[in-house]
Amino acid sequence: MRAPRLGAALAVALTATLASCGSSEPVESTEAAQSPTAAAQGPVKLTYWTWAPNMDKIVEVWNKAHPDIQVTVSKQAGGDDAAAKFLTAAKAGNPPDLVQAEYQHLPSFIAADAVADLKAETAAIKGEFTEGLWGLVTLGTESVYGVPQDSGPMMLFYRKDLFDKYGIAVPKTWQEYGDAARTVRKKDPKAYLGTFSSKDPGAFTGLAQQAGAQWWAISGESWKVNIADEPTKKVADYWDGLVKEGAIDDMPYFTPDWNKALNDGKLLTWPSAIWAPGVLSSNAPKAKGKWAVAPLPQWNAGESYSGFWGGSSTAVSAKTPHKAAAAQFITWLNTDPAAIDLLVKEAAIYPASTKAQAALGAAPEYFAGQPDFWQQAAAVSAGARGFTFGPNVGVTYNAFRDGFDKALQAKTPFADAVQAMQDATVADMRKAGFQLSS
């Protein structure tokens, strides 16, 4: 549910930008003219499934410069549905040549043998990305299953005006965040400092990563599944306490209720990822200029950790007859400075490429009052830690939704929901025959 709305949100947010920066400006191609045989056979045609807004405009730039490799964008709904659709298409034997793959879904694609190994094709660009991000497309193996496109380090977005009004300092630790939550309840009984969403496993995953969780790991020829680990339980217990005592709301993100609370100033913070400005500007247009950003509160004072919510890579279908051409395109798309510039401007992504992250200039319009937005982001990004995702994230995330829905309804401990995620994930992997070690 998140990504489609996010896509729509970004699309709306960008309409204004679009008018000013047309996409037809010439781009110098770094690739040499293509092989002579290609011309004789007609151009290579590639289809590309993506939900990044305005990707068709970016691809148009490539198509103009590369008459022999023509890419066609097929706009997808995004999110978990898009992953399911790609897996189904791959199973049915007619997948697209290129696909946008969220980091958490890439392992399912690999396990279904749906994406190609690009080890040779990507050897030259490995250095463009941090080791953490590169690990997400290799799963720590020798193979490379995609090229990182964007990343979603988590930060704390907060209503600066209301923090000032209620005399609340930006919380540096989760302890302080809890205290601030109680203060807000006292100052305005209708407002909350934040809410815990049982519909967004990605957000919870990021918070668990910040605490140091390692849900999956590969050791030799077997998987290690440890979702109910200490850091994750700590995060679950923390939110459990705040929700049960009524200091924090329990409405899901991305609902009409949530939009209204954001617009009306009844929700003062959102621990979210770097793409949040796009969502806020479309879902809470009334609060423009009132939001600011800070690093996530820490578990121990003085630390500077974060986690990831979202982010995706571009992968090449295992079935494509044009693997080399496809690899050439995704290399351009995700590492060429001109292409990344377009990605940032047109698709509003936070680029995965390290160089590109450093080159970001003006803050998003919605955060006009915070000129150091991207510097903050870069600092947070440096401390963000992720983990290898397993081959059945769909099962885990579904167990999250059902488990936390139930925990909120029946007022059962959040830790039970975390245990249910672990059990469902392990049961599914056992059933499928994955080698598991404990």
Add this chain to the structure above:
Amino acid sequence: MKRSERGIWPYLFLTPAMVLFTLFLAVPIGYTVYLATRRTKVSGLGLGRGARREVFVGFDNFAAALADGELWSGWLRVLGYGALVLVVMLGLALLFALLLDSARVRLARFSRIAIFLPYAVPGVAATLLWGFLYLPSLSPIRELLDIDFLGATTVTYSMANVAVWGGVGFNMLVLYTTLRAIPRDLYEAARLDGASEFQIAVRVKIPILTPAIILTTVFSIIATVQVFTEPTTLRPLTNTISSTWSPLMKVYRDAFVTGDLYSAAATSIVIAAVSLVLSFGFLRVVRNRAFGEG
């Protein structure tokens, strides 16, 4: 014509129907049954080429579907929901049809269209529309009534309300059309015998309507067994509806969320079987009465 003269003609005429039946009914059902007997097996890490293959598992998927407590809880929830929808929806449909058909009705044309109109609203749109009315911060109703429409127990009623709102019109129209086809002399005869409008409705109209009522009931049973749109559309708005609230939602979840087409295929066959048993069971129970058959 004698048999020999007919030659291949009957078969030629049958061909289009048979081809369509085979392509769009028999083959997909066959494929579903085939999928339901299979499962993927991975080895080791399950990554890369050849790590995953499909194997035959016989009835394992069916056994798992039948042993799944969540599926049975789903059936129970749908049973409660269905009973509610069937009784209220068909009751209202019958009431409206009789009222519209009665001699003293005013504004018949307008009422008929007004009652039928919700049926023309697509299920997803109708559910979203009601969903917004249920949401605490947006609903104008919530200002007047302090009821949590999306609470653990109320959510079933809220969904039934959407289904009733959308379904009454269609069923009313089926019953009403049947009523209009009844010769008016029957009523005249009843009136001459001293029957009131109410007595005519209960003693004459309803007995004649019985086959149509049975028809609408069978349609409604099939529709409620397959309930999917309302809970799926409301799910993002509340934490009271699980991903396996109804059996069909479990099929969707298995196939497209957790990527297990094989379990999904097995569960859909179980649902089809339950639909068949319920509809034919109902028909068997009422057949004597309705159609005078043995």
